[in-house]
Amino acid sequence: MMPDPVLELRGLNKSFGALTATSNLSLTVMPGEIHALIGPNGAGKTTLIQQIYGALKPDSGQVFLNGRDLTGLSVPERIRAGIGRSFQISNVLMDFSALENGIIAEAARLGQSFRFLRPAFSDPNLIKGASAILDRVGLLDRAHLPVGDLAHGDRRMLELALALAASPSLLLLDEPMAGAGPDEGQRMTEIIESLRGRVAILLIEHDMDAVFRLADRLTVLVEGSVIAAGTVAEISQNQAVKSAYLGDED
Amino acid sequence: MTELFHFANLVRAGIRDNQLLWMLVAGFALFPLFTHFADLPFWNDVAMRIMLLGMAAMGLNLVLGYGGMVSFGHAAFIGIGAYCVGISQFFGITNGLFHVFLSIGVCGALGLVIGYLALRTTGIYFIMITLAFAQMLFFLFVSLEQFGGDDGMSIDRADFLVIDLYEPLRLYFLIWVALVLVALGLMFIIRSRFGVTLRAIKSNESRVEAMGLVPLHFKITSYVISAVICGLAGTLFASWQEYVSPDIMHWTRSGEIMIIIILGGLGTLAGPLLGAIVFLLLEEFLPLALGAVAPAYAENWMILFGPLLIMVVLFGRGGLIGLLDKAGFARIGKRKMAVK
Amino acid sequence: MTLTLILEQTFNGLQAGVTLFLVAAGLTLILGIMDFVFLAHGAQVMIGAYAAAAITQATGNFFIGLGLAIPITFASGYLLELLIIRHLYRRDHMEQVLATFGLILFFNEAIRVGFGPAALYSDLPPALSGFVEILPETPYPAYRLGVIAVGLVCALGIHLFVSKTRIGAMVRAGANNPEMTAALGINIKILFRLIFATGACLAGVAGMMLGPLTSVQPGMGEPLLILSLVVIIIGGIGSVRGAFIAAIIVGLVDTLGRVFLPSILRLFFEQATADGAGPALASMLVYILMAVVLIFRPTGLFPAKG
Numbered sequence: 104m105m106p107d108p109v110l111e112l113r114g115l116n117k118s119f120g121a122l123t124a125t126s127n128l129s130l131t132v133m134p135g136e137i138h139a140l141i142g143p144n145g146a147g148k149t150t151l152i153q154q155i156y157g158a159l160k161p162d163s164g165q166v167f168l169n170g171r172d173l174t175g176l177s178v179p180e181r182i183r184a185g186i187g188r189s190f191q192i193s194n195v196l197m198d199f200s201a202l203e204n205g206i207i208a209e210a211a212r213l214g215q216s217f218r219f220l221r222p223a224f225s226d227p228n229l230i231k232g233a234s235a236i237l238d239r240v241g242l243l244d245r246a247h248l249p250v251g252d253l254a255h256g257d258r259r260m261l262e263l264a265l266a267l268a269a270s271p272s273l274l275l276l277d278e279p280m281a282g283a284g285p286d287e288g289q290r291m292t293e294i295i296e297s298l299r300g301r302v303a304i305l306l307i308e309h310d311m312d313a314v315f316r317l318a319d320r321l322t323v324l325v326e327g328s329v330i331a332a333g334t335v336a337e338i339s340q341n342q343a344v345k346s347a348y349l350g351d352e353d
Numbered sequence: 354m355t356e357l358f359h360f361a362n363l364v365r366a367g368i369r370d371n372q373l374l375w376m377l378v379a380g381f382a383l384f385p386l387f388t389h390f391a392d393l394p395f396w397n398d399v400a401m402r403i404m405l406l407g408m409a410a411m412g413l414n415l416v417l418g419y420g421g422m423v424s425f426g427h428a429a430f431i432g433i434g435a436y437c438v439g440i441s442q443f444f445g446i447t448n449g450l451f452h453v454f455l456s457i458g459v460c461g462a463l464g465l466v467i468g469y470l471a472l473r474t475t476g477i478y479f480i481m482i483t484l485a486f487a488q489m490l491f492f493l494f495v496s497l498e499q500f501g502g503d504d505g506m507s508i509d510r511a512d513f514l515v516i517d518l519y520e521p522l523r524l525y526f527l528i529w530v531a532l533v534l535v536a537l538g539l540m541f542i543i544r545s546r547f548g549v550t551l552r553a554i555k556s557n558e559s560r561v562e563a564m565g566l567v568p569l570h571f572k573i574t575s576y577v578i579s580a581v582i583c584g585l586a587g588t589l590f591a592s593w594q595e596y597v598s599p600d601i602m603h604w605t606r607s608g609e610i611m612i613i614i615i616l617g618g619l620g621t622l623a624g625p626l627l628g629a630i631v632f633l634l635l636e637e638f639l640p641l642a643l644g645a646v647a648p649a650y651a652e653n654w655m656i657l658f659g660p661l662l663i664m665v666v667l668f669g670r671g672g673l674i675g676l677l678d679k680a681g682f683a684r685i686g687k688r689k690m691a692v693k
Numbered sequence: 694m695t696l697t698l699i700l701e702q703t704f705n706g707l708q709a710g711v712t713l714f715l716v717a718a719g720l721t722l723i724l725g726i727m728d729f730v731f732l733a734h735g736a737q738v739m740i741g742a743y744a745a746a747a748i749t750q751a752t753g754n755f756f757i758g759l760g761l762a763i764p765i766t767f768a769s770g771y772l773l774e775l776l777i778i779r780h781l782y783r784r785d786h787m788e789q790v791l792a793t794f795g796l797i798l799f800f801n802e803a804i805r806v807g808f809g810p811a812a813l814y815s816d817l818p819p820a821l822s823g824f825v826e827i828l829p830e831t832p833y834p835a836y837r838l839g840v841i842a843v844g845l846v847c848a849l850g851i852h853l854f855v856s857k858t859r860i861g862a863m864v865r866a867g868a869n870n871p872e873m874t875a876a877l878g879i880n881i882k883i884l885f886r887l888i889f890a891t892g893a894c895l896a897g898v899a900g901m902m903l904g905p906l907t908s909v910q911p912g913m914g915e916p917l918l919i920l921s922l923v924v925i926i927i928g929g930i931g932s933v934r935g936a937f938i939a940a941i942i943v944g945l946v947d948t949l950g951r952v953f954l955p956s957i958l959r960l961f962f963e964q965a966t967a968d969g970a971g972p973a974l975a976s977m978l979v980y981i982l983m984a985v986v987l988i989f990r991p992t993g994l995f996p997a998k999g
Contacts, residue, residue, distance in 0.1 A: 182565035211564040222544035489980035659799025
């Protein structure tokens with residue numbers, strides 16, 4: 104019997120005036136699956152992520168997380184419902200160290216952010232939790248560095264670590280390899296691969312090597328519509344996809 | 354001798370933020386000794402005013418320096434704190450503790466309402482809205498003839514039961530105690546989970562949202578806390594000045610407090626108090642300096658203050674504390690990051 | 694409560710409204726396009742008023758005073774932007790607030806040094822010191838009608854300029870999307886300087902017109918500044934049309950409110966309460982209006998962006 108999907112999109116539509124960004128879009132992400140969303144630039148991938156995330160309201164259609172309709176829920180509410188997100192442009196706290204980033208996220212996860220008495224940055228519990236978060240992505244040895252001093256690849260790692268901090272059931276990864284060199288890309292790919300089976304992932308990525316290695320299933324988006332969906336093997340044979348997208352990419 | 358040795362070591366290593374704060378606070382405690390022996394009792398008055406301004410600046414610094422919210426309306430809370438005393442006395446209530454609790458309640462409630470209305474906006478809108486609300490309250494008190502209107506109302510020093518505030522130095526140390534409580538409170542708040550989250554919101558609001566938190570809740574809470582602190586400063590100010598008028602809440606007074614914060618160092622614990630000291634010293638000495646150079650224009654010393662302020666903004670980032678950092682006497686700007 | 698009184702106060706409200714518009718128009722563009730918190734805009738009003746009053750006194754002719762004061766205020770705004778303001782665009786809002794606050798202190802004190810702290814003598818021009826019958830048996834000061842006329846002409850002029858000329862199109866583009874406008878290669882620096890100078894000029898005209906009606910003294914611009922901020926909040930940052938409509942509304946509400954609210958209150962409450970609360974409520978009326986608009990439209994009635 105098929106398990107219930109972690110993420111289900113039903114008939115999402117979004118237009119900006121005359122521009123259709125999302126057109127009757129439906130897809131599912133199963134538990135533990137890495138589901139890649141690919142398509143040419145401007146296909147509406149980030150717009151779709153924004154609608155799942157809650158930053159954009161779809162004109163019509165629904166988003167279900169573990170069977171729960173997310174319509175009307177704000178971004179923080181969706182995070183607490185089990186979504187984690189990494190941003191295309193690093194969105195970490197630049198004025199703090201990596202560990203401090205983790206501590207603030209850990210306090211948020213524990214629901215303790217509204218406490219006024221004990222110092223947060225020297226709290227052993229928070230430090231333990233934050234260290235675990237950083238260890239998952241191999242940042243522990245650079246934990247005390249201010250984020251501004253971290254290399255770009257490390258910042259992307261921190262981005263991923265923070266997205267994982269609250270043990271989400273769905274992870275939205277918006278171009279995690281963006282701007283990464285070959286080594287950093289390799290590292291990132293390995294870490295994402297290690298997550299397979301443990302958290303459902305919707306991955307936007309242009310790096311085709313990474314996509315073919317990581318993806319269990321692919322959905323191909325062109326001008327806001329799904330033109331193909333299936334396994335890597337199926338998609339790489341698909342003529343329409345080849346001409347629309349893979350043929351133009353290297 | 355060990356104290357001096359310790360102090361010298363501190364200076365050599367670079368004073369940390371809270372150390373500087375407590376040094377200043379201790380200095381204020383010892384100051385009356387100095388004025389007694391130097392026979393300059395007038396300076397106790399100046400010191401009280403510095404402590405009160407510093408307290409208000411600390412309150413505003415919470416939202417401005419640590420929270421990143423440019424609120425131009427905090428003088429209104431100072432004024433309301435002061436009017437709590439005046440209006441209570443008008444109705445025959447002279448108990449100082451009552452004034453304090455009334456001030457906390459009214460400023461807290463008002464801070465909640467104004468904060469909620471204003472904090473749903475950002476940027477220039479937020480600045481303008483806080484400014485407009487402050488002016489609204491200013492005009493309200495100007496038009497309340499029964500409480501003196503434009504002319505204001507005179508105030509007796511509050512009756513704190515066992516403490517007679519007319520005895521010398523009683524009011525001084527009452528203000529000092531309040532300053533200590535505010536400083537302690539802020540020190541705890543800044544380092545707490547709430548405080549670091551607030552600072553994170555200033556750094557990157559959408560990241561905090563992505564952690565599952567609602568930034569607005571934190572902003573409003575800090576706004577209310579800062580309103581209460583400013584109200585407390587105002588309540589004590591009423592007893593100090595023995596007079597209150599709407600001028601205390603004119604929007605230019607909000608500007609003054611901002612100036613104090615930036616003179617001392619934005620977003621630091623010691624900055625507001627340091628800035629208050631610098632500001633009041635400038636107020637005393639700029640007229641003297643101008644009088645020495647151009648006696649006919651001694652009254653117009655403000656003409657120097659304006660450009661001075663512009664210079665500080667353009668070139669003096671980090672205020673006095675920034676300068677101390679650069680000279681190596683302090684290590685406040687370079688915050689020690691949390692380690693494993 | 695006669696028809697004459699209502700009509701007279703309505704016209705007063707219109708006059709206050711167009712004056713506010715002149716101040717708010719430039720400021721809303723500065724706020725919207727340059728994202729610059731220019732608190733010292735009130736000083737521009739003061740500079741215009743003093744320039745006109747001083748020249749009028751020297752030449753004995755109000756219109757010469759007006760005519761010469763206009764280029765003077767334009768130049769003062771131009772120089773201010775060139776020397777100081779443009780260095781502050783990149784700074785955050787708090788620093789802009791503090792720097793322009795410093796400018797206010799400087800200008801007020803400089804005027805005090807130059808002209809003394811007392812108000813400057815500024816009288817109605819003889820040509821406009823009479824009354825006009827706007828309705829039979831309803832005389833109204835000709836000068837105030839003149840102010841309304843000037844304000845409306847300026848408003849029309851701005852509207853035509855912004856909607857019909859190429860520079861106007863750039864201004865509109867700048868209000869709508871400053872980053873894109875810069876990316877289109879339009880010389881942002883000169884555009885900003887001209888917008889700033891024009892805004893200063895308009896504010897100055899407001900000051901010049903107000904001179905004979907109120908007192909020309911240091912700090913006279915600050916109350917207008919605050920009210921124009923309220924106008925901009927209600928109208929929407931960056932929108933000249935919003936500023937116009939909001940300014941008229943604010944002018945009318947403020948004027949009519951102060952005159953009639955106590956009377957209206959007396960219909961519902963007893964004399965003592967109405968007389969006590971009336972003036973208080975009337976002075977807060979405009980701000981209450983602002984708060985109400987904010988609850989439903991946080992970005993104003995006619996926001997320029999998006």
